[in-house]
Amino acid sequence: xxxxxxxxxxxxxxxxxxIMEAYYQxxxxxxxxxxxxxxSVAGVCRLCIxxxxxxxxxxxxxxxVVTEGMKINNKSEKIKDGVKWxxxxxxxxxxxxxxxxxxxxxCGLQDxxxxxxxxxxEMSERKVKKHKVVDLGPRVVLDxxxxxxxxxxxxxxxxxxxxxELGLFNRGDRTEIGVVEGKQLxxxxxxxxxxxxxxxxxxxxxxxxxxxxxxLKDADTICTGCSTGCNTKVYFNKEGIFRIKPRYNPDVNxxxxxxxxxxAYKFVNREARLLRAQKHxxxxxxxxxxxxxxxxxxxxLKSAAGDSLAxxxxxxxxLEEYEAIIPAFINEFKTKKxxxxxxxxxxxxxxxxxxxxxDKNPNTKGLLRVMEKHGLSGSWSDLEAGLNSGAIxxxxxAGPENQFVFPDMNEKIKLLSKAKxxxxxQSGKNEALNALSGDVxxxxxxxxxxxxxxxxxxxxxEQKVKRVTTVVSEALTLTEATMLMAGRNLTIPTTKELxxxxxxxxxxxxxxxxxKNEFVFRRGSL
Amino acid sequence: xxxxxxTGEKKNWYLPGIFTGLGITMKHLFYNxxxxxxxxxxxxxxxxxxxxxxxxxxxxxxxxxxGSLRCTACMLCATNCPAECIKITAAEHEDPSVEKYPIxxxxxxxxxxxxxxxxxxxPVDAIRLGPEWQTPGLSGTNFIYDIQKLAYRPQLKGGIxxxxxxxxxxxAGI
Numbered sequence: 001x002x003x004x005x006x007x008x009x010x011x012x013x014x015x016x017x018x019i020m021e022a023y024y025q026x027x028x029x030x031x032x033x034x035x036x037x038x039x040s041v042a043g044v045c046r047l048c049i050x051x052x053x054x055x056x057x058x059x060x061x062x063x064x065v066v067t068e069g070m071k072i073n074n075k076s077e078k079i080k081d082g083v084k085w086x087x088x089x090x091x092x093x094x095x096x097x098x099x100x101x102x103x104x105x106x107c108g109l110q111d112x113x114x115x116x117x118x119x120x121x122e123m124s125e126r127k128v129k130k131h132k133v134v135d136l137g138p139r140v141v142l143d144x145x146x147x148x149x150x151x152x153x154x155x156x157x158x159x160x161x162x163x164x165e166l167g168l169f170n171r172g173d174r175t176e177i178g179v180v181e182g183k184q185l186x187x188x189x190x191x192x193x194x195x196x197x198x199x200x201x202x203x204x205x206x207x208x209x210x211x212x213x214x215x216l217k218d219a220d221t222i223c224t225g226c227s228t229g230c231n232t233k234v235y236f237n238k239e240g241i242f243r244i245k246p247r248y249n250p251d252v253n254x255x256x257x258x259x260x261x262x263x264a265y266k267f268v269n270r271e272a273r274l275l276r277a278q279k280h281x282x283x284x285x286x287x288x289x290x291x292x293x294x295x296x297x298x299x300x301l302k303s304a305a306g307d308s309l310a311x312x313x314x315x316x317x318x319l320e321e322y323e324a325i326i327p328a329f330i331n332e333f334k335t336k337k338x339x340x341x342x343x344x345x346x347x348x349x350x351x352x353x354x355x356x357x358x359d360k361n362p363n364t365k366g367l368l369r370v371m372e373k374h375g376l377s378g379s380w381s382d383l384e385a386g387l388n389s390g391a392i393x394x395x396x397x398a399g400p401e402n403q404f405v406f407p408d409m410n411e412k413i414k415l416l417s418k419a420k421x422x423x424x425x426q427s428g429k430n431e432a433l434n435a436l437s438g439d440v441x442x443x444x445x446x447x448x449x450x451x452x453x454x455x456x457x458x459x460x461x462e463q464k465v466k467r468v469t470t471v472v473s474e475a476l477t478l479t480e481a482t483m484l485m486a487g488r489n490l491t492i493p494t495t496k497e498l499x500x501x502x503x504x505x506x507x508x509x510x511x512x513x514x515x516k517n518e519f520v521f522r523r524g525s526l
Numbered sequence: 527x528x529x530x531x532x533t534g535e536k537k538n539w540y541l542p543g544i545f546t547g548l549g550i551t552m553k554h555l556f557y558n559x560x561x562x563x564x565x566x567x568x569x570x571x572x573x574x575x576x577x578x579x580x581x582x583x584x585x586x587x588x589x590x591x592x593g594s595l596r597c598t599a600c601m602l603c604a605t606n607c608p609a610e611c612i613k614i615t616a617a618e619h620e621d622p623s624v625e626k627y628p629i630x631x632x633x634x635x636x637x638x639x640x641x642x643x644x645x646x647x648x649p650v651d652a653i654r655l656g657p658e659w660q661t662p663g664l665s666g667t668n669f670i671y672d673i674q675k676l677a678y679r680p681q682l683k684g685g686i687x688x689x690x691x692x693x694x695x696x697x698a699g700i
Contacts, residue, residue, distance in 0.1 A: 099600030099649050100626040126698075133622035209616040209626055212601045 004070040019061035019072055020048060030074055031083055031112050033090075033198045034150035035062040037248075038255035040159055045150050046086050047112070050074035058082055083116040091121070093128045093173055094199075095145045103200030105213040109148070128173050136178075137165075137185035139205050139259055140194060144176040147201035153177065153193035160256065161354070163187045177201065188356055191259045195245055206262070207243045216242060219468040222455060224316065224362035224402060224448045225261035228355050229457035232257060234265060234449060236469050241265040241449065251461065258356045267402050267428050267447070273472050274429050274444040280437060290476050293443050294484035297396075297423050301333060301485055304394040304421070310337040310383060312397040312416065314406075315361035318453025319462070321478035322363075322370040325398065328482045330374060337392065338376050339383045340367060343406045357458055360405035362448070366456035387418045395419040396485075398478055399426030401447055425481055427472075444475040451477045582640045582655040585633055587677035589685035595677060596688040597652040599628040603644035611637035612644060623692070631676065635661065635669040651690045 003012045004019075006026050013022045023030045024037065033045035041063050049058040053071035058079060061072075073079070091109065098104045130144035154166045154177065165185045169178050179185055185193070194204045216235040223230040223244065230253035235243045244265055246257035266272060277293030278285050288296075301309065311329050313322070329335055342348065343360060350358025361367075371377075386392035395416050400406045413432045416422060417440070424433055427445040434442075449468045456462050480490055558565045568575060588596045599616035611634040619627045644653050658681060663669055677685055 099602065100598050104600075133625060209599070209618060212605070214605065215601075 002066050002068040002070070004066045004068075004072060006072050007075055008073075013066050017066055019050060019059075019064050019066055019070075022066055022072070023061060023074075028074075030061055031116065032062060033108055033148060034152060036152055036155075036196055036255075038160070039152060039155045039196075042151050042155060045090070045148065047083060047090075049079060049082050049086070051076055051079055080116060083112070084119060087112055087117050088119060088121070088123075090148045091117075092123055092125075093130075093145065094148070095127065097143070097146060097200065101143075101146065101200035102203045102208055102213075103146075103197070107200060108198030130174075130176055134178070136202075137190055139190050140185050141203050141205055141208065142177060143201050143203070144178075146199050147177050148199055149175055149177070150198060152196045152198070153202060156189075156193050156196060157185070157187075160192070161187050161189045166193070188258050188260060188352065189256060189354065191262055192246070192256045196255075204243070211237070211239075211242050218245075219466070220247060221449065221465050221468055222362070222463050223257060223261040223264055224455070225258065225264045225360065225405070226357045227359040227361060227364055227458040228253065228357050229362055229455055229461070229463055230257040230261055230355060231463075232261070232264075234468055236449075240269040240471065241469075252457065252463075253355055256355060260356065263404070264402065265449075267404065268449050268471060270471055272428050273447075273475075274426060274442060275472055276474070277444060278434070278442040280440040285434070290444050290474050291480075291484055291490075293441055294476060294481050295487075297441055297443075298485050298487045300421060301394065301396070301423075302487065305333040306335060307337065308391065308393040309333055309335045310339065310386065310392045310395050310419075311335070312339050312341050312383070312395060313367060314341045314343070314398060314400045315364040315367045316401045316448075317363065317367075317398060317478050318448075318451065318455060318465070319363065319366040319370065320453045321482075322367055324479040325482045326370055326374050326376070328486050329396075332486050336376060337378055337383070337386070338371065339378050339380055340371065341397075341400075341412065342380070343400070343408060359458065360402070362457070363455045365458065365460055366454065366462075369456065384415065387415065393420040394423075395421070396423045397425065398445075399424055399430075401427045401445070403428055403430060423485075425476075425478065427475065443481060444472060445481070446475045446477045447471065450475070577657065577659075579657070581657055581659070582642045582645075583657050583659040584635070584655070584661055585638075585644070585671070585676055586654045586656040586682060586686050587631065587673065588652055588654060588688035589677055590688060591691070593685060595627060595631075595652070595673065596650055596690070597628050597631060598624075598650055599626050599631075600649065602647040602649065603653055606643045606647035608641060608643060609637045609639045611635075623696075628673070631673050633671045633676065635671055636666065651688045654686070656686075 001012050001015060003010060004022055005011070006022055007028050009026055009028070011022055011026050013025060018041070020030065020032065020035050030048055030050070032048040034042045035048060043060050043063040046060060048061040050061050051073045052059055052064070061074070094109065098110070101107070104110065132143050132145060134142040134144065136142045149168065151168060154168060157163050157166045165179050165183050165187070166177060167180060169176050191204055194202045213235075215237050217237060218233045218235045221232055221234055223232045231247040231249040233245045233247050234241050235245070242265070244257075244262045246253060246255060248255050276287040277290040278287055279293060279296070311325070313325070326338060329338060344358065347358035383392065387395075397416060400409070403409055409430065410432045413430070413436070417436050417438065421439045422436070423441045423443065425443045425445050426433075427447045433440070448465065450470050450472075452465060452467050454462050454464050476484070483490055590596050599614050601614055601616070604612040604614055613630070613632045614628050615630040616626055617629040619625055640655065642655050645655050
């Protein structure tokens, strides 16, 4: 375990680790583009230079191994001047695109220029023109002029996905990133290249031009796209949620996430949501407040209590909600007919070797755990038989939040609507539900962005999620709906035992920053 | 807030102030009566005051040579706007050299404080504050100006040409 000194601080690092890793360990700032902790070392950007005592020239931190007693410094004037010139070379052919570039506001070049650059350009030569708006695949767009050739994206397709779609073509200042002729960047992890691109060369088609990044706030949550439960960050403002990016967690997802998981904001936004409760009575649909709808249902459920009442659960809710609804049905409604709606039985155990799993529910383990605890073992065929014979008259359904991963949605709606009375709780709109007739009540639910709770992933890891924002304020959580249906009043939830600190980002702008007029450009609304 | 109240003897000494004020009024009255040509009163609807060319009036969106909008929808004006009265929706242009353009650009004139920050923030001379300031309207919705009104209203005679030219910049190798 060699010891070294970084900017005057002594630190002990693992055998064989590089200076860059030592910098990461101490938390000292170091400029870099091509180094990424999840990828191999390339050493092409030359920005991470630092001074080593006894060494006449600056060395790059990412590719120099720490030895015993090394004294490293990157705060000297010599290094600052060096970084400035390296940056100047990077920017020789970089276009003045910031106004229309999606990366502006979170761009590595902008950040480093504000810190080290601020020079007058001394190049009198013309810039080399390259291809703009190159369509790489279904989700990624390339602008080669902006590219600084750090090769993070090519290394990603080489090492992580092992699909090798991207490569560097031509030589010298005409080098360009590109896909091999006839190929497309269309693997399920392609959007990670957009995240790791330190400049605006690779941009996401989905997010492109929809919002400037400084209008967005971010908060931590987890992905509910599949049972892996990748740690993510959602970017949102008052207009809704705009994109999802991965967050580092070595136990779950490392640095990456899937492209399908990035769509997990689409069913949360207001356009896709059920805003008010709807009730079908004889003549047609009437709208009412969600709480009122749940209270109205209460009496019916109490009279139906017993074997004619069934509950259908999907594995898309939190552990706390299952802990609330299952005991309520067993104890207060006296029914043990509680069924687990499995959406894709055939591909349930699929795994693509990296992150994506066939089980497209975030909390299958959690639901099974609670059902086991209460000794429930009803199978789906029991429910079907009960519905067909008319033994089950009233069905309460906690429907899926992410309807895209429920291919059997319409089929199941048709089956469940055989019940005399159907109470369907769900966050999103669905046309098939609205086409139903008979005694149907639709109650809007809160999505995973809007509530706190625990999800248990495929290997039994419990992950607690904080509330991010509110999209539909009237919607209920399953816990609240259960309380209202059981005829109790809502209590103000005490989240104290769940989480202590609030979901506030570390670099959130405080009043002092504004008073001092510090650089607050990229941090949310101004 | 503390209010200073005149108490005691001093409060009776209001007459000198009144007479000074009346004196000034009378001075101007007789001056204007004797020199009626030098009087600075305007008969407003018929006569109009000429403001300086730097006056900040209603906004103008400039156009390129081909008549399309110069604006690149970078949202810097909207970011810089202290009244938050600018609303832009960006879209992808078919021409890759243009790339981004606004499909809607709206300014709420009733919220606008005419500070000119949008003009200062604009990197491509796409928005200017023009000389017009008389803009009556019958209802509030008349004051939300869209692209049609900001760039192509009849007073602009087909649009104001910007002085930032992409082609020239391209030729200069920028």
